[in-house]
Amino acid sequence: MPTPGRIGKVERVLSHRQADLRVVLEGVTIAHNASAVMRTCDAAGVLNLDLIAPNPELLRPNKAISTRADKWLEISVHPTAAACLEPLKRAGYEILATHLGESAVPYTDIDLARPVAIVFGSESEGISEEAMAFADTIIRIPMLGMVQSLNLSVSVAVILYEALRQRTLRGNGERSRLAGGELERLRKKWLGLEEEP
Numbered sequence: 001m002p003t004p005g006r007i008g009k010v011e012r013v014l015s016h017r018q019a020d021l022r023v024v025l026e027g028v029t030i031a032h033n034a035s036a037v038m039r040t041c042d043a044a045g046v047l048n049l050d051l052i053a054p055n056p057e058l059l060r061p062n063k064a065i066s067t068r069a070d071k072w073l074e075i076s077v078h079p080t081a082a083a084c085l086e087p088l089k090r091a092g093y094e095i096l097a098t099h100l101g102e103s104a105v106p107y108t109d110i111d112l113a114r115p116v117a118i119v120f121g122s123e124s125e126g127i128s129e130e131a132m133a134f135a136d137t138i139i140r141i142p143m144l145g146m147v148q149s150l151n152l153s154v155s156v157a158v159i160l161y162e163a164l165r166q167r168t169l170r171g172n173g174e175r176s177r178l179a180g181g182e183l184e185r186l187r188k189k190w191l192g193l194e195e196e197p
Contacts, residue, residue: 020115027122036153042069097135104140112163
C-alpha cells in the first residue's frame with residue numbers, strides 16, 4: 001500500500017502534467033539519447049512521448065540515464081510518421097518540426113501554450129520528408145557558434161522549458177491538463193492500484 005508521502009508526491013506531479021504538450025522522436029537510433037529525452041520529458045511535465053521507430057527494440061530505456069522516467073510517461077510507438085502525426089493533427093495538435101532550414105522560425109516566436117506536438121529527428125538525418133509534410137510550422141534553436149546543432153536531449157530540454165515558461169505565465173504550468181478520468185487512471189497506475197485484468 002502506498003504511503004501518504006508517496007500518494008502526495010504522485011498527486012503533486014500529476015497536477016503539473018501537460019497532456020497537450022507532446023514530444024515526438026522520429027528515427028532516433030541511439031538508446032542513450034532516447035533515454036535522456038525520457039528524463040527531460042518527465043522533468044518538464046510532459047506526459048506523452050511518441051516514438052516513430054520501425055525498430056523500437058533499439059530504444060529500450062537505459063535505466064541509468066533515464067532514471068526510470070519511462071515509468072512516468074505514456075510512450076507510444078508508431079511504424080511511420082503518418083501513423084503518428086495524422087491522428088495528432090485530427091485531434092487538433094499543431095505539429096512543430098525542428099529543422100535548420102531557411103523557413104524555420106525561432107522556437108521562442110511560437111505559442112507553445114496551446115496543444116502542440118514537437119517533432120525531433122534522428123541524430124544524423126534529422127526529420128524525414130514524410131514527417132515534414134505534416135508540419136504546420138518549422139522551428140529552430142538559434143545557433144551562434146561553429147556547430148550546427150545541439151545534442152538531442154539538450155534541444156528537447158531547451159524547447160520544453162520554453163513551453164513550460166509560457167504555460168506558467170498563462171497559469172497553466174501549475175495546472176494539470178488531464179481529463180478527470182485520465183487523471184484517475186494515471187493515479188491508480190502510478191500508485192500500483194490498478195485492478196488485475
